[in-house]
Amino acid sequence: MNEEGARYLPVSKAESRLISRLRLDGTQAEALLHAMRTGDAGRQALVLSPRAPESYTPPFPCTGRVEYPWLPRRVYVPTEGAMPTRHEDYARGFYYVLDLSSCWEGAALSALTNPPQRSLDLCAAPGGKSLLLAAQYPLVDHTANEVHAARRGILRQNVEMCALPHTRVTGWRPDQWAESGELFDLLLVDAPCSGQSLLCKGIRNPGCLGDAVVSGNAKRQRGILLQAVRCAAQGAHLLYTTCTYDPEENERVIAYILRRVPGWSAVEIPVLAPFRSSLCDFPAYRLLPHHVIGAGGFCCLLSKTESPES
Ligand SMILES: C[S@@+](CC[C@H](N)C(=O)[O-])C[C@H]1O[C@@H](n2cnc3c(N)ncnc32)[C@H](O)[C@@H]1O
Structure with a gap:
């Protein structure tokens, strides 16, 4: 860490371990x-819902693609001081508000070679990623799945509020999906994680930097992905995302899947090229506070290129 970085001393053991795992420079x-x-x-962003008319633009100043060239379709960034949740259009379900870094992760969907026909969001509540998907691919036959009953209720409300088309809400565990034999050509795994980026949004998250919490989450993430890949049709894509920084829950989870599951590879996301992770030799992308695009996150798009038999 340089002298500037030293302004934040004393740094806890857990913080300094994270900084060294991420190989960050002083700035x-x-x-x-x-x-x-x-x-x-x-940093707030909003995604227009299918309820908003096709020609709709938010009724307050927003920045757009000049500042954020990767911004997905129908996503806007309100300028400082705007209060989108106080506007009546919010209550009418014309848009949904989420952190800009979630939209950055949603930009990965621009790299799909064909519009998906059938998609499954395995960890869907409260519904941000499902809505980002609908904004880009409104015709997809979508399943928004959430295992936790209370969170599933919120998901259902948001799906109705935003009038997500062709969407069913379900509550199966990933292994139940894998056993069901249903196949999808797009899987979203916005995995439960240690949520380290919540700290950067002012949300208390005690213990999120601890080794046991991180490795417990990594184990659960590997488990979810091992089931998710069983739901993939030939040629399918799987988008893995988290809102945490530790490589053990990000690059290392993907490296494990690529090692363990034959026929899958990570694919380039051209619009996110400036954010490519230097912590792995496959294409994966990470966002950190120094990018000044929300609290941060990780995404990696996988593609099922061959059948395991071949
Ligand atoms: C990061 S949140 C998803 C956020 C959501 N995708 C969005 O954009 O609004 C992760 C979700 O995974 C769910 N979850 C927790 N454990 C799970 C498990 N073992 N399998 C599947 N989902 C799980 C949580 O209930 C939570 O709703």
């Missing part, structure tokens, strides 16, 4: 520590 480390201390890195 990047300083931005991360600053964001974790102040909780001010969250």
